[in-house]
Amino acid sequence: MRIRTPLEFGLVIREKRRQRKLSQAELARKVGVSRQWIVGVERGKSRSELGLVLQTLNVLDISLSVDVERPPPASDATIEPVDIDAVIEAAKRR
Amino acid sequence: MRIRTPLEFGLVIREKRRQRKLSQAELARKVGVSRQWIVGVERGKSRSELGLVLQTLNVLDISLSVDVERPPPASDATIEPVDIDAVIEAAKRR
DNA sequence: TTAATATGTCGCCGAACGCTGACATACTAT
DNA sequence: ATAGTATGTCAGCGTTCGGCGACATATTAA
Numbered sequence: 001m002r003i004r005t006p007l008e009f010g011l012v013i014r015e016k017r018r019q020r021k022l023s024q025a026e027l028a029r030k031v032g033v034s035r036q037w038i039v040g041v042e043r044g045k046s047r048s049e050l051g052l053v054l055q056t057l058n059v060l061d062i063s064l065s066v067d068v069e070r071p072p073p074a075s076d077a078t079i080e081p082v083d084i085d086a087v088i089e090a091a092k093r094r
Numbered sequence: 095m096r097i098r099t100p101l102e103f104g105l106v107i108r109e110k111r112r113q114r115k116l117s118q119a120e121l122a123r124k125v126g127v128s129r130q131w132i133v134g135v136e137r138g139k140s141r142s143e144l145g146l147v148l149q150t151l152n153v154l155d156i157s158l159s160v161d162v163e164r165p166p167p168a169s170d171a172t173i174e175p176v177d178i179d180a181v182i183e184a185a186k187r188r
Numbered sequence: 189t190t191a192a193t194a195t196g197t198c199g200c201c202g203a204a205c206g207c208t209g210a211c212a213t214a215c216t217a218t
Numbered sequence: 219a220t221a222g223t224a225t226g227t228c229a230g231c232g233t234t235c236g237g238c239g240a241c242a243t244a245t246t247a248a
Contacts, residue, residue, distance in 0.1 A: 001159055001160050001162055002157060002158070002159050003148075003158045003159060003160055004148065004152065004158070005145075005148060006144050006145050006148065009144065012160050045144075046143065046144060046145030047143045047144065047145060048143070048144045049140065049141045049142070049143075049144070050100050050103065050139075050140060050141065050142045050143070050144050050147050051099075051100050051140030051141060053144050054097075054098065054099060054100065057160075058098065062160050062161075063096060063160065063161045064096070064097045064098070064158065064159070064160055065095055065096050065097060065158070065159055065160075065161070066095050066097055066106050066151075066156050066157065066158055066159075067156075067157045067159070068095055
């Protein structure tokens with residue numbers, strides 16, 4: 001599933017926590033945060049600490065991955081233009 | 095690529111930023127954060143705000159996803175045990 | 189080498205964090 | 219109904235954030 005927002009993270013976490021039959025308090029203990037913090041992430045709090053969020057995912061065995069593809073922004077040549085004059089200048093100097 | 099730590103996030107961001115030939119300053123402007131903040135995430139600062147990190151990934155067209163699989167914690171029956179007495183009790187009452 | 193960019197680090201600031209503890213309101217099971 | 223559990227929210231507190239501006243140190247270009 002594609003993740004774009006903090007809320008989506010929260011929903012995934014909540015889902016997995018329930019699958020695991022853990023209360024917020026139990027999960028909090030395992031992750032090493034307060035129960036209120038769990039409430040926050042699950043509700044999509046955007047300013048949650050990245051590290052704690054990752055820690056939570058790890059505890060719940062939720063694996064996160066980035067696609068290393070190339071979705072070109074729009075349409076443009078990716079070929080590097082060459083400044084021929086600069087090349088010549090550089091060649092002269094050595 | 096699997097992401098487990100804030101540092102891994104940082105490395106991916108840095109990589110993609112360079113592919114896009116953006117300076118930290120330019121990326122910062124696009125994301126709407128300070129240049130110092132970019133320095134922080136790229137170095138794996140664990141307490142970076144989740145929302146800003148996601149915003150950065152979006153700007154760089156880095157897509158994030160969670161695997162909805164089931165990597166069983168170890169080995170145990172996932173079959174729910176049934177409390178037969180409880181069921182009978184419940185049936186009596188209605 | 190020299191100049192220009194890019195990157196990393198510092199201190200100061202107001203704002204928000206995450207924690208504890210306490211309540212209030214669901215939800216469940218008996 | 220009623221107790222037990224789960225969840226959401228509040229205030230108060232010390233800590234850290236992320237922004238700004240200023241430097242110091244790479245890295246790159248001429």
